[in-house]
Amino acid sequence: xxREKIKNWKMELAAVLVFVLVLGMTGxxxxxxxxxxxxxxxxxxxxxxxxxSHLNSFSTVVDEKQEMIGGFARIKTLIDEQKEKDPDTYxxxxxxxxxxxxxxSYQNYDPDTLVVDAGDFSMGTLVQTVFETQAAEIRMLGxxxxxxxxxxxxxxxxxxxGLAKMLETAAESGDTVPELLVCNINWDAMEQQGFSEGQQxxxxxxxxxxxxxxxxxxxxxxxxxxxxxFGKDALACAPTCELQFTDxxxxxxxxxxxxxxxxxxxxxxxxxxxxxxxxESKSEDEILAKKVPDLDVIVSAHTHTKLDEPIVHGDxxxxxxxxxxxxxxxxxxxxxDDGRWNMKEYKLTSIETDIAENAATQEEINSFMATVDTxxxxxxxxxxxxxxxxxxxxxxxLEDLYNIHTEHNLGDLIADAYAYAVTNSTDYNxxxxxxxxxxxxxxxxxxxxxxxxxxxxxxxxxxGIGADGVPGYPLIEAYxxxxxxxxxxxxDASVSDLMTSARLYMYGLQFTYNPHRMILxxxxxxxxxxxxxxxxxxxxDKLYRVVADLYSGQMxxxxxxxxxxxxxxVPKKADGTPIxxxxxxxxxxxxxxxxxxxxxxxxxxxxxxxxxxxxADIPQYYAGLHxxxxxxxxxxxxxxxxxxxxxxxxxxxxxxIAILLVVLLIRLVLKLVKYQTGKRxxxxxxxx
Numbered sequence: 001x002x003r004e005k006i007k008n009w010k011m012e013l014a015a016v017l018v019f020v021l022v023l024g025m026t027g028x029x030x031x032x033x034x035x036x037x038x039x040x041x042x043x044x045x046x047x048x049x050x051x052x053s054h055l056n057s058f059s060t061v062v063d064e065k066q067e068m069i070g071g072f073a074r075i076k077t078l079i080d081e082q083k084e085k086d087p088d089t090y091x092x093x094x095x096x097x098x099x100x101x102x103x104x105s106y107q108n109y110d111p112d113t114l115v116v117d118a119g120d121f122s123m124g125t126l127v128q129t130v131f132e133t134q135a136a137e138i139r140m141l142g143x144x145x146x147x148x149x150x151x152x153x154x155x156x157x158x159x160x161x162g163l164a165k166m167l168e169t170a171a172e173s174g175d176t177v178p179e180l181l182v183c184n185i186n187w188d189a190m191e192q193q194g195f196s197e198g199q200q201x202x203x204x205x206x207x208x209x210x211x212x213x214x215x216x217x218x219x220x221x222x223x224x225x226x227x228x229x230f231g232k233d234a235l236a237c238a239p240t241c242e243l244q245f246t247d248x249x250x251x252x253x254x255x256x257x258x259x260x261x262x263x264x265x266x267x268x269x270x271x272x273x274x275x276x277x278x279x280e281s282k283s284e285d286e287i288l289a290k291k292v293p294d295l296d297v298i299v300s301a302h303t304h305t306k307l308d309e310p311i312v313h314g315d316x317x318x319x320x321x322x323x324x325x326x327x328x329x330x331x332x333x334x335x336x337d338d339g340r341w342n343m344k345e346y347k348l349t350s351i352e353t354d355i356a357e358n359a360a361t362q363e364e365i366n367s368f369m370a371t372v373d374t375x376x377x378x379x380x381x382x383x384x385x386x387x388x389x390x391x392x393x394x395x396x397x398l399e400d401l402y403n404i405h406t407e408h409n410l411g412d413l414i415a416d417a418y419a420y421a422v423t424n425s426t427d428y429n430x431x432x433x434x435x436x437x438x439x440x441x442x443x444x445x446x447x448x449x450x451x452x453x454x455x456x457x458x459x460x461x462x463x464g465i466g467a468d469g470v471p472g473y474p475l476i477e478a479y480x481x482x483x484x485x486x487x488x489x490x491x492d493a494s495v496s497d498l499m500t501s502a503r504l505y506m507y508g509l510q511f512t513y514n515p516h517r518m519i520l521x522x523x524x525x526x527x528x529x530x531x532x533x534x535x536x537x538x539x540x541d542k543l544y545r546v547v548a549d550l551y552s553g554q555m556x557x558x559x560x561x562x563x564x565x566x567x568x569x570v571p572k573k574a575d576g577t578p579i580x581x582x583x584x585x586x587x588x589x590x591x592x593x594x595x596x597x598x599x600x601x602x603x604x605x606x607x608x609x610x611x612x613x614x615x616a617d618i619p620q621y622y623a624g625l626h627x628x629x630x631x632x633x634x635x636x637x638x639x640x641x642x643x644x645x646x647x648x649x650x651x652x653x654x655x656x657i658a659i660l661l662v663v664l665l666i667r668l669v670l671k672l673v674k675y676q677t678g679k680r681x682x683x684x685x686x687x688x
Contacts, residue, residue: 040334040335042222046114049273060446068352069324075325076358119149119273119302121137132165150271153234156241159242177209183254184250185245187203190244229248231248268297272301290313380595391447391450396410417599427587435488435545435546437509439552444462461600474595479544479546489513490523502555506628510529511629521645553579554582
């Protein structure tokens with residue numbers, strides 16, 4: 001009874017306060033007129049995506065400058081500042097007519113800004129190693145006030161069991177966690193085929209967590225429909241995902257139709273882990289916007305795109321804020337007379353050190369981080385803040401690896417680390433490493449000047465889990481022929497412009513390519529460099545030992561697909577038989593999996609201590625380049641056509657045939673025109 005009276009008092013007090021506010025702003029006599037002029041609804045949305053476990057601020061290179069950036073505690077400060085402005089109470093409930101509307105919906109009234117995430121909230125820093133037991137990432141999204149998120153491809157990196165356990169942990173934590181929305185999981189197809197153990201684990205966890213296609217959220221007097229979708233390329237980048245998905249566009253169409261039929265939604269916001277591309281024909285979220293025009297906002301994740309201005313198709317806005325929580329996106333929308341929305345303001349705020357940290361949020365992050373040393377690192381003999389090496393070298397940024405197609409010192413160091421770790425492992429079998437490969441897509445951050453810690457190294461290669469169930473992808477070995485290694489070089493030279501995550505940085509294999517030559521025929525020189533620095537020519541039929549990480553092996557099929565099967569390699573075991581399961585060729589150290597990140601850590605520890613302070617120093621060798629990938633930018637005609645390979649001959653043949661067909665078609669058309677002209681003339685003479 002007392003609780004009911006207090007509730008009524010609160011409602012009455014709210015009515016009085018709002019009424020006083022109205023009188024103060026508009027005057028009683030002008031209230032009706034003001035309502036006519038200001039009755040348009042508004043909403044503010046703040047968003048992140050691709051945060052990849054970056055709960056803490058971190059040092060990295062942004063626009064060629066070393067900066068300390070990001071951090072959920074700083075993001076929380078900005079969100080709270082926005083909410084303290086309380087725009088809904090101030091701007092919307094400002095007339096007597098609106099007072100009644102507010103009171104009618106008081107039970108569900110929430111004047112705060114909408115906060116959302118669009119997936120890949122995990123896999124990127126050491127806190128991911130307690131993904132299953134702590135579910136730190138999704139719980140911290142809840143601490144930010146995030147109301148909804150969706151799944152990204154990296155949420156599947158710990159396989160079905162890991163994802164299921166994380167969701168169960170989050171649900172059982174008692175914390176407020178965001179709604180998890182995915183509308184295109186094909187449960188029907190999986191059920192018809194019979195659920196696998198992993199699929200059933202995820203389905204059960206989804207039920208416990210409460211995963212939905214869409215959800216309705218009340219923000220002031222705005223009813224928001226939120227839905228989530230998992231993209232095609234995201235699925236292609238999730239080799240351990242056991243779930244099946246329907247076409248994203250068709251699923252969103254169906255979900256939007258359901259929303260419009262069953263809900264009184266003012267605005268429809270899609271959390272899409274699909275991404276955008278400079279090539280509009282391949283830009284998944286642009287295709288989505290054009291084919292489902294009823295969407296008002298698409299928060300676009302997966303491609304780590306930073307959109308300084310929204311992409312607009314019709315009445316649909318596509319927004320993106322980059323990766324790792326470096327930026328917080330925000331937009332303010334006002335409803336138009338036709339019910340659609342006009343963007344009043346859009347900005348990306350850089351999360352820098354001049355933004356104060358929210359103390360409570362940082363304390364919660366620290367409590368999660370405290371579990372990492374004991375629960376994960378202890379088994380490797382490391383601690384999180386342990387300094388591995390001192391660095392005075394300016395390493396290239398992550399953006400450089402993707403955007404500038406040449407050799408990079410960051411890639412060189414990681415590839416060298418793989419070769420070093422295998423050769424110096426306790427389980428080394430005596431066979432030299434001929435080539436070590438580090439694709440750009442597996443390198444997750446760079447190294448800055450100063451101390452490089454265990455956490456920094458883990459963050460630079462933070463992907464996945466091994467067959468042993470321990471976080472961190474292991475290294476694998478495979479054997480390729482000399483001919484296939486030449487193809488590997490051509491994959492980098494020709495395909496990686498179409499798939500920049502497949503740019504390769506290598507130990508042992510050196511090549512020159514000309515970007516102006518015909519595609520699939522760009523490599524003009526390729527050879528091996530042995531440990532002594534001597535050039536070795538590749539023998540087409542000889543097998544060479546290649547080292548890479550497990551994920552790269554599993555993703556080889558994507559490269560073959562991108563080249564339409566023209567460029568393919570068949571990884572083999574030492575005896576020449578094809579590898580059917582890459583977990584069969586995992587490399588070990590002290591009987592356990594040789595993790596890629598520990599390979600880098602041990603390599604750094606091995607460097608000489610140049611200044612005598614007891615800590616290794618990054619060698620100046622890495623301050624320069626070493627002709628591992630040489631770009632010959634010549635447009636000389638002879639260089640462009642010299643030494644064509646079979647692909648060039650094939651493409652030239654196709655082009656020649658196409659030209660001949662065009663010529664024949666033109667001749668045929670000319671003959672038909674001539675025939676028709678002659679026929680008309682004959683008819684004209686006959687008529688005379």
